[in-house]
Amino acid sequence: MLIVPEKEIANLMTREAAFDAVEQVFAAMASGDAYNFPVVREAIGHEDALYGFKGGFDRAGLTLGLKAGGYWPNNLEKRGLINHQSTIFLFDPDTGKTKAMVGGNLLTALRTAAASSVSIKHLARKDAKVIGMIGAGHQAKFQLRAALEQREFEKVIGWNLHPEMLPNLEEVAREAGLPFEAVELDGMKEADVIISITSSFDAILKADQVAPGTHIACMGTDTKGKQEVDPQLLVKADVFTDEVAQSISIGEAQHAVAQGLISEAEVAQVGAVINGTNPGRTSDQQITLFDGTGVGLQDLAVAASVVDLAVDQGIAIEVDF
Numbered sequence: 001m002l003i004v005p006e007k008e009i010a011n012l013m014t015r016e017a018a019f020d021a022v023e024q025v026f027a028a029m030a031s032g033d034a035y036n037f038p039v040v041r042e043a044i045g046h047e048d049a050l051y052g053f054k055g056g057f058d059r060a061g062l063t064l065g066l067k068a069g070g071y072w073p074n075n076l077e078k079r080g081l082i083n084h085q086s087t088i089f090l091f092d093p094d095t096g097k098t099k100a101m102v103g104g105n106l107l108t109a110l111r112t113a114a115a116s117s118v119s120i121k122h123l124a125r126k127d128a129k130v131i132g133m134i135g136a137g138h139q140a141k142f143q144l145r146a147a148l149e150q151r152e153f154e155k156v157i158g159w160n161l162h163p164e165m166l167p168n169l170e171e172v173a174r175e176a177g178l179p180f181e182a183v184e185l186d187g188m189k190e191a192d193v194i195i196s197i198t199s200s201f202d203a204i205l206k207a208d209q210v211a212p213g214t215h216i217a218c219m220g221t222d223t224k225g226k227q228e229v230d231p232q233l234l235v236k237a238d239v240f241t242d243e244v245a246q247s248i249s250i251g252e253a254q255h256a257v258a259q260g261l262i263s264e265a266e267v268a269q270v271g272a273v274i275n276g277t278n279p280g281r282t283s284d285q286q287i288t289l290f291d292g293t294g295v296g297l298q299d300l301a302v303a304a305s306v307v308d309l310a311v312d313q314g315i316a317i318e319v320d321f
């Protein structure tokens with residue numbers, strides 16, 4: 001068995017490798033070659049932690065495994081550890097033997113950023129110039145860095161419930177040599193691409209605050225009850241997702257579907273656009289919305305990729321197990 005510790009991931013994994021891994025696995029999901037297992041998520045009644053498993057099997061990439069982990073809200077204050085903790089386990093699909101154990105914390109941010117980035121590549125207008133960010137926390141920086149590589153953006157605008165966090169976005173914009181402007185939510189009308197990545201439980205962005213032709217990636221809603229945008233925006237938009245079952249139950253589409261505003265059949269897999277079986281964006285006026293709920297196969301795909309890189313570079317630790 002190979003071990004790739006968390007501390008090695010930053011030097012091994014690139015945004016490009018994460019992007020390729022996630023794009024390929026979304027395509028495999030849409031063509032029926034890869035599927036996710038039902039998600040287990042439990043409040044374990046200890047340290048207020050939420051713990052669970054996200055797994056799946058990619059028959060095309062021969063990746064089998066799971067991510068185990070969750071959220072320990074007291075970690076930072078009590079122990080100086082980050083609150084999100086996860087580990088990815090890969091198994092040999094021919095034998096069931098354990099193949100690798102990989103630190104999953106940084107990989108989670110990279111695979112989540114890769115997902116919105118894949119949606120921007122396939123659904124945003126080619127001439128997109130302004131990117132708007134809603135949310136300025138830990139994930140937002142990864143999201144913005146990856147998104148900026150997809151189009152020739154000229155400006156970053158941002159809104160956050162807690163404005164003191166906006167310098168996080170400004171820092172990433174500066175790294176890319178772009179101007180940053182803090183805006184009110186109405187200011188999002190200027191954006192050609194919007195990413196929302198918050199832990200909100202109420203709609204933040206209203207349907208009339210999004211201009212025609214915009215691509216929006218809703219990345220924060222990954223649990224029942226969470227919400228970032230007005231359900232009417234999903235009525236106006238063509239809706240795409242990583243996995244339909246998650247989108248309508250724990251993703252942004254849960255609200256529009258529960259209210260009878262859209263049906264499950266109106267939510268398409270982004271993988272179908274990658275495979276060319278769904279036309280995706282067909283006009284410059286269309287609003288496209290990607291509901292990124294986060295699937296186990298994304299974790300497995302980036303973990304498999306990082307194991308290959310670790311082996312190539314002689315960094316993987318081999319254990320007789």
Ligand code: NAD
Pocket residue numbers: 108112134135136137138139140160161162165197198199200201202204219220221222292293294295
């Ligand atoms: P964080 O704690 O670092 O940042 C939270 C962000 O949400 C901040 O911008 C904060 O100002 C904002 N926020 C908090 N409460 C809010 C409210 N009531 N209304 C509006 N904004 C609010 O968290 P993070 O690690 O950046 O994660 C952000 C979200 O992304 C979380 O909901 C997390 O569960 C989700 N997430 C999704 C995926 C996925 O695959 N889709 C993966 C990882 C994380």
